[in-house]
Amino acid sequence: MKPDMTVNIAGIALRNPVMTASGTFGYGAEFAQYVDLEKIGAFVTKGLSLQPRAGNPTPRIVETPGGMLNAIGLQNVGIDAFIEKKVPFLRTVNTPAIANFFGNTVDEYVEMARRLDGIPEIAALEVNISCPNVKQGGIVFGTDAQCAFGVVAACREATIKPLIVKLSPNVTDIVSMARACADAGADALSLINTLTGMAIDLNSRKPVLANITGGFSGPAIKPVALRMVWQVARVVKIPIIGIGGIMTATDALEFILAGATAIQVGTASFINPSAAQEIAEGMEAWLVNNGVASVNSLIGALEV
Amino acid sequence: MKPDMTVNIAGIALRNPVMTASGTFGYGAEFAQYVDLEKIGAFVTKGLSLQPRAGNPTPRIVETPGGMLNAIGLQNVGIDAFIEKKVPFLRTVNTPAIANFFGNTVDEYVEMARRLDGIPEIAALEVNISCPNVKQGGIVFGTDAQCAFGVVAACREATIKPLIVKLSPNVTDIVSMARACADAGADALSLINTLTGMAIDLNSRKPVLANITGGFSGPAIKPVALRMVWQVARVVKIPIIGIGGIMTATDALEFILAGATAIQVGTASFINPSAAQEIAEGMEAWLVNNGVASVNSLIGALEV
């Protein structure tokens, strides 16, 4: 018997819990050759901003033990070009597309939420709050609960689409961040975004990344991600999307046990471009082999 | 020409910058067969408390991608047994021994600092503030700057030995933690202690560790450690001991470039028990090959 793989995130029904993570899957079309997009639950676009962003100088990526750092600098085509050049592709795919976005000020966030709200091809919004608030001296929105509440509440006003908030793991207390976002009206939480890391080239005596520090992703960060998902899932009512180092169906199911309703595959798609589809298939096979009728019965089913 | 490998940490002269990290090298004697203790700069004992501590139930360790989690639960023989059974060995070794310690209350910390202050075989104290403050509702001393200031200032009063404070990386702002400890009178800072992580066993649907979460160490965490050392070194005047995923002499020199005066080898000693000595030798060989006369000229020499 085919197990039930469908889950519901913030009112969107997904055929399975596997999404692709923002910034690791382009705008969807890049991977169409390797992944049958209609075999995954949803895909999330590269983070979008009002104006196109050029991103950082190179080098922008470096491998670290079991992971990688990136300092792409949120390079993206900007909302106008997105609508013109990328949205038409979304229309051709029968899979929810989620738009990840960010801003430098609350006003920019709000304007982005409003613009995206008007695009019928977008099923939900994922707001990336791991960005410095230029108005408040560069403090990262996502590392201060009040700041996070403010920006999320403002975006909430600006859209009727499901609003997912993506949390930064670079905080002392992920639970209070999660609570603030839920209180501000988020429909779901994505966690985690990248940890902040650094790599040095001994011979040149320079940081490897032109940007000095970068976002740390990949299998290495999985233990931190799993811990945060578990901590948040125990106290917050809205659904959680687990992210961080997911390479296999086993990894994905561990996040589900920890309390995630869905998961996102990031860095793994670089190493194996069909990772997301294989993970979805592997999860289903595991359910079959273990006689589990619905993936929903595993959500938060960790026995502690 | 032999390069100068000596460094000075908090008034102690070390023959080279390589120490072993607390909890990964026993009380020193365990590794004497594999490491010539007189070829490393210093060694740090397993964290000590007033009373012996039994530690956590098993399983206590689990491997993760590029790292490991431990939930030993600070098992240690207690200060009395330490003095009676472990200190005599320290007398036989011509290498500074640093005592790592912790408490559940500020009073316990202070009492430990006072007891250790009276042991001539101990060259310096390393205070582990990654412990919950039982009096303040279990908030971890090392994740709140005020709490950290309080415990460090109190320990400072209780000892005239060099006082090293070991910082937790599980914080939003490592720099403000470092500043608080420096302001409270710390002579040096060790960073980082373990990140908090979790592992799940899909088949049993249980956390792998009996303690549910554990401390994450090993090569996987190096990018985070390096970033924090760099961030702190730029603003704090006291010397820094870099820790986190150091496996090779190259890793060690990267931490020195980032601003560390010395480094500690932790998890690497499990994988290669002679790691600390080999790293010290490898660093010296690198200095020779690169015509660098003194390791001190590399401290914080990163070109950004």
Added chain:
Amino acid sequence: MQFKSMILANAEVSPGYWRMRMTAPPEFAAAQPGQFVMVRVNSAIDPLLRRPFGIFDVGTYVPAHSGAQPQPYLEMLYRVVGKGTAMLSELHETDLLDILGPLGKGFDLGPLEEEKLIVGGGVGLAPLYLLAKELVRQSRVRLFAGGRTRDDILCITEFERLGVECYVATEDGSLGERGLVTEALEKRLDLDAGNASIFACGPHGMLNAVAAIAARRALSCQVSLEGYMACGMGACLGCVTPGHHHSPETPDYRCVCTDGPVFDSVDLKWGA
């Protein structure tokens, strides 16, 4: 000690079970039965930690080239269960491994006049062969080997060649008696307990049952335990097991790697 070892042979002896022979330093001739080694599976960081394995056998071989002197070797018997053991099984002759050992406290051979009963469950047999080799010099030795199916019954011929009397039990009855190895042990003890002593290695449930059998009959019993290990030398405190008097209030943890892996069963805390 830490040394680089060259693989001499690596062969599957039963589905999923492999036997590896590799070079060892001369000190290995003195390895005690029950001691173990920590093997670094490869030099990359995946897998990161060393893997512990019992010492199945030690001996000497004469290398193929002319005029060669006999060289010591070491053998392991291992089951492929995860990443590390899978990688081990893919290694070839002449590949190198980094090894720590011999580590830990081995079996105490006990008084000569006793009969020795060895109980092994599956790959738990691994550290018992070297033990049997020592014991047969002076005592009568019987082996009780258990497993789920006949594929899990390993190296019986080798034990028989030592002159050990072998009793086999499989859960599915595909080899020897159908049932648990502890039932075979009890049957034998019912016939003649005498002053036998017991040496056991295998899954924790089996050891628990063996310890109970020994306790009921007041027989000496040593068990070899497993535990998740990082260092293998008493430093990380990861591998501990509760001692006899252990309770949450009066904790008493023993290091499997240095206080064991072999323990007298009365020194440990057993389940209900």
Added chain:
Amino acid sequence: MQFKSMILANAEVSPGYWRMRMTAPPEFAAAQPGQFVMVRVNSAIDPLLRRPFGIFDVGTYVPAHSGAQPQPYLEMLYRVVGKGTAMLSELHETDLLDILGPLGKGFDLGPLEEEKLIVGGGVGLAPLYLLAKELVRQSRVRLFAGGRTRDDILCITEFERLGVECYVATEDGSLGERGLVTEALEKRLDLDAGNASIFACGPHGMLNAVAAIAARRALSCQVSLEGYMACGMGACLGCVTPGHHHSPETPDYRCVCTDGPVFDSVDLKWGA
């Protein structure tokens, strides 16, 4: 496309430089010179990312067993510089590799009547052999190969066998002329620039110099770049290089993996 490839041969062709032949799907017959592959060195997570390599050659071979049909193969020429390439060099015949490709935009062969000047620095020669194979069909081709020592001059015989005229320059003079390969190129152009076009691959400094030479003489010049890559398919935006009009105020980044790795030199921003 993504496929599992079996290694057919892996040999050191010069100290530190290796040539690997492996099976490829039929689609590889259509690979363009200058395209590349992303190789997963092993299935563990160390190293984590795939490694990019140019396509040195493609062709067909007949497997040893009787009645076998010709099979397509793919070759890479690589230099051991770090962990991933060191691991590659340790692989054996019949080992498997996971490969993505052919990726990227290759060389534009240009008008037939032109003379083609190929410039390769060290392992930069890798993508130029397949290019030369195509070019010699219709044009006169000269190769300028440079390196630090003669060990860095690779596979010249293969180019000569194609009928390519080869000019060699080494910095230490141990093979060919002493000096930089760009000096050899300029010398040739001083003799007869004609309507030649240039194809270059090698260290960034060399490409910079070649682009400058081409610009001065208004010759068409294509260069193949390297860049730190995670995905190889335009998704991560890690591999970008500044385009001609790039400035901090008017940024213009191109993806090496999808807009390149081959670029017309006038489309890129070059150093002073």
